[in-house]
Amino acid sequence: MKRDTKSITLVWETMLQHLASVHSGEGRAVFWSFLYFFSLLSSYYVLRPIRDEMGIVAGVDQLQWLFTGTFVAMLLVVPLFGFITSRLQRKQFLPFVYLFFIFNLILFYLAFESEYSLIYTARAFFIWLSVFNLFVVSVFWSFMTDLYQNQQAKRLFGLIATGGTLGALTGPLLTATLVQQLGTSQMLLISAGLLCLSVLCIHQLIQWQSKKSGVKKDCKQAIEDIERPIGGSIWDGILLVFRSPYLMGICVLMLLFTLLSTFLYFQQAQIIKLAVADSEARTALFATIDLAVNGLTLVIQAFITARLIKGIGLALVLALIPLLLTIGFIALALFPVLPVLITVQVLRRAGNYAVMRPSREMLYVVLSREEKYKAKNFIDTVVYRGGDAVSSWIYTGFRSLGMNLSTIAWIATPIALIWAWVAFRLGQKQNRIAAQTNTLNGDE
Numbered sequence: 001m002k003r004d005t006k007s008i009t010l011v012w013e014t015m016l017q018h019l020a021s022v023h024s025g026e027g028r029a030v031f032w033s034f035l036y037f038f039s040l041l042s043s044y045y046v047l048r049p050i051r052d053e054m055g056i057v058a059g060v061d062q063l064q065w066l067f068t069g070t071f072v073a074m075l076l077v078v079p080l081f082g083f084i085t086s087r088l089q090r091k092q093f094l095p096f097v098y099l100f101f102i103f104n105l106i107l108f109y110l111a112f113e114s115e116y117s118l119i120y121t122a123r124a125f126f127i128w129l130s131v132f133n134l135f136v137v138s139v140f141w142s143f144m145t146d147l148y149q150n151q152q153a154k155r156l157f158g159l160i161a162t163g164g165t166l167g168a169l170t171g172p173l174l175t176a177t178l179v180q181q182l183g184t185s186q187m188l189l190i191s192a193g194l195l196c197l198s199v200l201c202i203h204q205l206i207q208w209q210s211k212k213s214g215v216k217k218d219c220k221q222a223i224e225d226i227e228r229p230i231g232g233s234i235w236d237g238i239l240l241v242f243r244s245p246y247l248m249g250i251c252v253l254m255l256l257f258t259l260l261s262t263f264l265y266f267q268q269a270q271i272i273k274l275a276v277a278d279s280e281a282r283t284a285l286f287a288t289i290d291l292a293v294n295g296l297t298l299v300i301q302a303f304i305t306a307r308l309i310k311g312i313g314l315a316l317v318l319a320l321i322p323l324l325l326t327i328g329f330i331a332l333a334l335f336p337v338l339p340v341l342i343t344v345q346v347l348r349r350a351g352n353y354a355v356m357r358p359s360r361e362m363l364y365v366v367l368s369r370e371e372k373y374k375a376k377n378f379i380d381t382v383v384y385r386g387g388d389a390v391s392s393w394i395y396t397g398f399r400s401l402g403m404n405l406s407t408i409a410w411i412a413t414p415i416a417l418i419w420a421w422v423a424f425r426l427g428q429k430q431n432r433i434a435a436q437t438n439t440l441n442g443d444e
Contacts, residue, residue, distance in 0.1 A: 022156065029208045030156060033144060034163035036201035040140055041164040043194035044133055045171025046187055050125070069123075070130040071389055074381045077131060078237060081377055091206050095199045097139050101132055105192040112185035131381075138380035142373045143202070145364040147209055150434045153365045154314065157358035158305025165298045165353065237374035246433070247375050249426050250363055251383050256419040257356075258387030259394070260325060263412050264348065266395045267332065267405055268341055275338040289342060293349045300354035309359065315427025317359050321351040322420035326413055333409035363426055366433040 022030055084093045108128070111121045148156060179187055241247045309317050328344035364372050398408050 022159070025212075026152070026156070029147070029205060030159060032201045032204045032208070033147070033156075033160045036163070036198055036205070037140060037160060038163035038167040038170070039194045039197040039201065040136060041167030042171040042174070043167075043191045043198070044129075044136070045168050046175050046191040046194065047129055047132075048172065050129075050175070050184055050187060068389070069127045071382075071385045073127055073131045074134075074385050077135065078378050078382055081135075081237075081374075091203075094139065094143060094202050094206075098136065098195050098199050098202075101136065102192045102195050104128060104132075105188045105195070109185050109188045109192075112188065130385075134381050134384060135377070138377050139373075141361045141380075142364070142376050143205070145361060145367075145372050145376075146369055147205060148365065150362070150365045150437075153362045154309045155306050157361060158301050158309075158354070161305070161354070161358045162298060162301040165294060165301060169294050169298075236370060237376075237378035240371055240375040241378055244371070244375070246367075246426070246429055247371065247379070249422060249429070250360075251379055253360070253419070253422050253426060254379055254383050255387045255390075256322075256415065256422060257352075258384060259391045260329075260412055260416055260419065261348075261352075262388060262391035263395055263408060264345065266392070267336075267408070268345055270405060271336065271338055271341045289345060292346045293353070296346065296350040297353040300350060301358075305355055305358055308355065309362075313427070314359060314362060314430060315424045317355060318363075318423035318427040319420040321348070321356045322416050322423055324348070324351060326416040326420065329409045329413045329416055333406045333413065336405040336409065359427075363430050366430055366437055 081097075084096060108121070108125055144157065144160065145153065174190065175187055178190070241251060308320075325344075325348055328348060331340050332344060364376050367375075395408070398411070403411075
């Protein structure tokens with residue numbers, strides 16, 4: 001059995017070395033990281049169609065309160081996460097996060113089965129899943145930045161992100177195929193099962209890192225160093241951000257990203273509403289856009305992202321998508337029509353998933369473990385959702401002043417250039433921090 005496992009591992013690593021920039025000894029970790037992200041996003045995308053339906057059940061006229069509730073929930077969850085990470089070892093708090101959400105899914109399953117107060121259950125589920133999505137993905141990338149060194153992240157994060165893209169394709173396919181036969185509540189149990197697979201992946205990855213560290217120094221001491229609780233206060237995530245110009249820069253990067261994404265999302269809604277009258281036709285169009293985005297993302301992640309970072313460097317890669325979006329907003333300002341919108345949206349979303357997101361996560365690789373888990377979680381949840389909320393009101397304000405789509409696109413153009421500049425400077429800063437860290441460690 002062990003011989004068969006070794007043979008499979010050898011074949012896997014040989015294949016990865018040919019298809020991607022995976023070095024010897026990394027194949028096992030890449031496999032479990034890939035499977036981890038696949039199971040995580042499959043779990044979420046099984047639930048996402050249910051959340052959209054729950055939004056309708058809860059009342060379309062109440063959606064603004066659901067978004068407000070999501071932001072408030074984020075404010076409550078982040079200090080709780082800070083408390084857990086301060087007192088538990090990593091091998092304890094990582095599974096705990098996912099086991100907590102699995103327990104939540106079982107409770108929602110019981111609530112849906114009872115059909116008691118469906119409106120309140122729908123509202124609670126909508127808010128819960130909006131928190132779940134950002135939170136568990138943030139924890140995943142925190143673990144990845146803790147697991148891999150800077151040069152490994154530049155080579156491997158694009159490939160690992162491919163697992164998430166496949167999961168984003170698999171999850172809705174499972175729901176579309178099974179929900180009418182099994183019912184909505186049963187899909188929650190399938191999602192919980194996929195989260196259990198994520199816990200298994202975490203266990204395997206921690207084992208891999210412990211064995212790798214044990215080769216370099218005393219194994220027992222290595223494991224103690226890796227798994228020592230982070231310590232500190234539950235508010236450290238917020239304090240770390242405000243004390244660090246680098247982390248504040250990442251906050252600005254995130255706010256600019258959410259601002260322009262919201263502008264484009266609102267423009268999409270308005271252009272498609274005017275161009276396509278039939279509801280079913282609009283649904284088909286959205287599905288076509290999603291399919292194009294996911295297909296393009298998969299190709300870029302698997303074969304281009306790592307080579308792009310190696311070829312032109314992290315700083316330029318981080319600035320690439322904002323620069324392309326600058327061109328996109330100019331095109332929309334000149335021609336605010338459906339074909340231009342679809343082209344810009346597909347390229348932006350695919351570029352974000354395949355290039356910008358993995359590159360953005362590399363900014364955290366050079367930081368301390370406390371910053372990777374606490375500060376990053378605050379930025380990925382509270383700052384992200386806060387940016388969404390503020391951006392929607394800004395866009396609504398522009399429209400109330402009588403601005404048309406072209407005018408708003410012209411306003412967004414210089415903002416995209418500022419975003420590109422901030423991204424480029426953060427990439428340069430990441431390289432300097434990495435170089436300083438290598439010098440202190442005696443690495444060449």
